[in-house]
Amino acid sequence: MLKFILLGYSRSGSSLLNFALREHPEIEMYGELFNINEEVRQKFFHVQNISYQDGTDAALFLKDTVFCERDRGEKQKAVGFKIFYYDLRNDNEARKAWNYLLSQKDIHVIHLIRRNLLECLISHKVAMQTEQWLLEKSSKTKSVEVAAFRIEPQDCRGFFENVFAWQEWATRSFKDHPFITVEYEADICLAFQETMNRIHNFLLVSPYHAPMLLQKQAQKKPREQVCNYDELKEYFQYTLFSEFFE
Numbered sequence: 001m002l003k004f005i006l007l008g009y010s011r012s013g014s015s016l017l018n019f020a021l022r023e024h025p026e027i028e029m030y031g032e033l034f035n036i037n038e039e040v041r042q043k044f045f046h047v048q049n050i051s052y053q054d055g056t057d058a059a060l061f062l063k064d065t066v067f068c069e070r071d072r073g074e075k076q077k078a079v080g081f082k083i084f085y086y087d088l089r090n091d092n093e094a095r096k097a098w099n100y101l102l103s104q105k106d107i108h109v110i111h112l113i114r115r116n117l118l119e120c121l122i123s124h125k126v127a128m129q130t131e132q133w134l135l136e137k138s139s140k141t142k143s144v145e146v147a148a149f150r151i152e153p154q155d156c157r158g159f160f161e162n163v164f165a166w167q168e169w170a171t172r173s174f175k176d177h178p179f180i181t182v183e184y185e186a187d188i189c190l191a192f193q194e195t196m197n198r199i200h201n202f203l204l205v206s207p208y209h210a211p212m213l214l215q216k217q218a219q220k221k222p223r224e225q226v227c228n229y230d231e232l233k234e235y236f237q238y239t240l241f242s243e244f245f246e
Helices: 014-022 038-042 058-066 092-103 117-130 153-173 184-189 192-202 229-235 240-244
Strands: 002-008 027-032 078-084 108-113 179-183
Touching: 002 014, 014 027, 014 078, 014 108, 014 192, 058 092, 078 108, 108 153, 108 184, 108 192, 117 153, 117 240, 153 229, 153 240, 179 184, 179 192, 184 192
Parallel strands: 002 078, 002 108, 027 078, 108 179
Antiparallel strands: none
């Protein structure tokens, strides 16, 4: 059974990719098994009706519960879950999971990145206000619009540098693992089925049509959503982050 993780930062298309992988008959895919909220975790692990408990050995949870040998049926060929860079950092028992993932070189890594970190930050702030973290295409619920808001330049820089550092850490730390990078803008938004075909091949499962079950929530362009957009654009001029602005 091939083991894998979907690694990235929130608001980068991870839910869309997670939903698509769950549809594949040969893949056993779980969501945020280590979400900070224990109640949220419970809905992501549908085997044995259990979830990870704070203060317990997270590596053992992965070995004995998630990646363990059990009857998954003849079709199942891969098992994985979604994890964010900042998960499992609160205590030593939680951090053991990272030691396990890094030491098991056969674990495949799907590294999902969003190039435009400004749009990632805006999406996160909007979701925090609306508490609307995903929107299924089949749902009659509409995306909630949010009034334009201000982002402090120093906070924005801190976010950019933090996520940039996480991305570099992931690339370096998992360099000896089977590793594939998926970009939100180029791969998810512009070439979804081709990207899913590439991922299926990476996971050694059969080609399969991947439905796009979620819809894009952003209704406004960054210039319309951020009231001090021009201030930020000037602040980041001549930096690595200037490319995030029109």
